[in-house]
Amino acid sequence: MSPERFISAKLKFQGNIAAIAIAVSFLVMILAVTVSSGFRHSIREGVAAMTGDIRIYPAQSVGSDQPWIPRHLEAEQAILAIPGVRSLEPVVSRGGIVKNGDVIHGVNIKGTQRADSALCVSIPARLREITGVGPGEEMTTYFVGERMRVRKFHVTGVHRDILENDDNLVVRANLADVQRLNGWDSTRVSSLEVMLEEPYRNPGAEEAVSRRIGELLSLSSDDAPYGISVQSSVRAYPQVFDWLDLLDFNVLFILILMTVVAGFNMISGLLIMLLRNIPTIGVLKTMGMDNRGVGRVFLHVGSSVVLKGMAVGNALALLFCLVQGVFHLIPLDAANYFVSYVPVHVDIVFILLADATAYAGIMLLLLIPTLFISRVDPAKTVKVN
Numbered sequence: 001m002s003p004e005r006f007i008s009a010k011l012k013f014q015g016n017i018a019a020i021a022i023a024v025s026f027l028v029m030i031l032a033v034t035v036s037s038g039f040r041h042s043i044r045e046g047v048a049a050m051t052g053d054i055r056i057y058p059a060q061s062v063g064s065d066q067p068w069i070p071r072h073l074e075a076e077q078a079i080l081a082i083p084g085v086r087s088l089e090p091v092v093s094r095g096g097i098v099k100n101g102d103v104i105h106g107v108n109i110k111g112t113q114r115a116d117s118a119l120c121v122s123i124p125a126r127l128r129e130i131t132g133v134g135p136g137e138e139m140t141t142y143f144v145g146e147r148m149r150v151r152k153f154h155v156t157g158v159h160r161d162i163l164e165n166d167d168n169l170v171v172r173a174n175l176a177d178v179q180r181l182n183g184w185d186s187t188r189v190s191s192l193e194v195m196l197e198e199p200y201r202n203p204g205a206e207e208a209v210s211r212r213i214g215e216l217l218s219l220s221s222d223d224a225p226y227g228i229s230v231q232s233s234v235r236a237y238p239q240v241f242d243w244l245d246l247l248d249f250n251v252l253f254i255l256i257l258m259t260v261v262a263g264f265n266m267i268s269g270l271l272i273m274l275l276r277n278i279p280t281i282g283v284l285k286t287m288g289m290d291n292r293g294v295g296r297v298f299l300h301v302g303s304s305v306v307l308k309g310m311a312v313g314n315a316l317a318l319l320f321c322l323v324q325g326v327f328h329l330i331p332l333d334a335a336n337y338f339v340s341y342v343p344v345h346v347d348i349v350f351i352l353l354a355d356a357t358a359y360a361g362i363m364l365l366l367l368i369p370t371l372f373i374s375r376v377d378p379a380k381t382v383k384v385n
Contacts (some may be wrong), residue, residue: 001071003289003293004293004296004297004300004310005295005300006015006141007284007380008169008297008298008300008301008304010217011277011280011297011298011301012300013269013270013273013301013304013305017265017269017270018265018266018269018270018305019185019269019309019310020260020309021027021261021262021265021310021360022265022266022305022306022308022310022313023309023310023312023313024313024380025258025259025261025262025265025309025313025358026148026258026262026309026312026313026314026317026355027312027313027314027316027317028095028254028258028308028313028316029077029254029255029258029259029313029354029358030314030317030318030351030354030355031080031138031320031321032251033255033315033340033347033350033351034317034321034344034345034347035252035343035344035353036248036251036341036350037344037345037346037347037350038251038342039244039246039337039339039343040247040339040341040345041299041345042247042338042343042345043162043240043244043302043338043339043340043359044161044201044233045164046161046162046338046339047139047162047163047233047236047237047240047375048193048195048201048233049161049162049342050161050162050163050170050235051193051233051236052089052091052193052195053194053195053196053200053201053206053209053232053233053280054193054194054196054206054209054210054213054230054232054233055071055191055192055193055229055230055231055232055233055236056191056192056193056194056217056229056230057069057190057191057192057228057229057231058190058191058227058228058229059208059227059228064072066094066182066190066192067190067329068182068184068188068189068202069160069188069189069190069191069192069228070188070189071090071186071187071192071226072185072187073189073192073217073220073251074220074303075216075217075220075268076088078216078217079194079213081211082213082216084196084197084199084200084205084209085194085195085196085197085198085209086193086195086197087193087266088192088193088194088195088233089112089113089192089193089195090112090115090175090191090192090193091111091112091175091189091190091191091192091193092109092110092111092178092182092184092188092190092374093108093109093110093111093178093190093191094109094111094143094174094178094181094182094188094190095108095109095143095144096108096109096141096142096143096171097139097142097143098127098131098140098141098143098171099140099141099142099324100131100132100133100139100171101132101171103130103131103132105127105130105131105166105172106169107141107169107171107268108147108168108169108171109121109129109141109156109171109173109178109181110169110171110172110176110178110320111173111174111176111177111179112168112172112173112174113126114172117155117174118176118177119152119153119174120153120154120155120156120169120173120174120176121139121153121154121155121156121172121173122155122156122157122158122159122171122172123155123157123158123171123172124158124160124161124164124169124170124171125141125158125160125161125164125167126164126165126169127169127171127279128158130166130280133155134155134158135155135157135158136155137154137155138152138153138154139153139155139171139229139292140152141171141309143181143383145154147161148300149181151177151181153171154230157290159172160329160334160340162240162338162339163237163240163338164265164334175189176211191280192371194209194213198207201209203241204233205234206233207232207234207235208232209232210230210235213230214230214356217230220290228383229301234279240338249372255354255357255358258358259357259358259361260263260361260365261357262306262318262362262365262367263361263362263364263365264307265364266302266306266362266365266366267366267368267369269302269305270301270366270369270370271303271369271372273298273335274298274370274372276371278376281294281373281374281376282378283378284297285376285378291373291374295367295370295373295374298351298369298370298373299363299366299367299370302363303363306359306362306363309357310355310359319347320344321346324341324342324344325344328340328341328342329341330342339354
């Protein structure tokens, strides 16, 4: 053990208010990080459930035909080999009209391989509110084309989409059911949704993969009659990701503010400690310890207080995340925040990075009160009897 650490262990930090401020500051910082990560994680999952991370679709519609692309592209294997690409999932869509009594409403029927068995659907919560149709009931749906078609779907579940609104209600159905509605065989789909691995679910990586897919498709000679386009979810919903960027900016502001608040509280606490230990500083200088050595003694004390406050703040924040994640105690207006409760997502890397950055910032601020040490004159502070 170094002399500085040994001496610092004998000193007591009496700034209880500063220690509490440290714990509260780290509590707020970790909550900000976990809530921000929760929003980003929940919204990305919701967007991916609606359109995938990247969508491959027909470039344009011709006449009254339903545009389509091949289920298996010539570039399929090359696309799946791109780093970060997890899967390529077929989707078939068809617009329809739901009627229940005197209530009618337009919907988009989305057929996927993840859906339930034949003629079973999951409906959005908003559609249930509008039409009154719920799980266990039949949903009569009309499809307009060359001739009117009617299907009765069995409602097996209710879901809530991130971007759910009255003009974009998506009913999740079985892929084969919607293919039959369009008069297609199993080789035709409306679009292909590219799902990415979690580390690649960020705007930069997503755009890079999207461009690479576009390059591969431009080199292939697929026989899609309408041409093929590629669009990432970042470009499809820019307003959502702009909102997330604004949220991240707010989190950064909170981290900086809490670090400054905690740092200045520690400065006041350390200054009080220095003033109370002026004779001790004089004795240490008399024994040959230089200003830097004495400064390290008190920095060790401050570091110990910061680390303890960090541990308490982190523990309280993680406890809140556990309770909120299980019980969803704090609700939100889904129309404004895209989710119905405050989401939390514990990202250990981000938490450790926030802790390390805040700790380093506070310790840099603590260098300010140690400048006082150089002004202590041993001849005036040490009395010899």
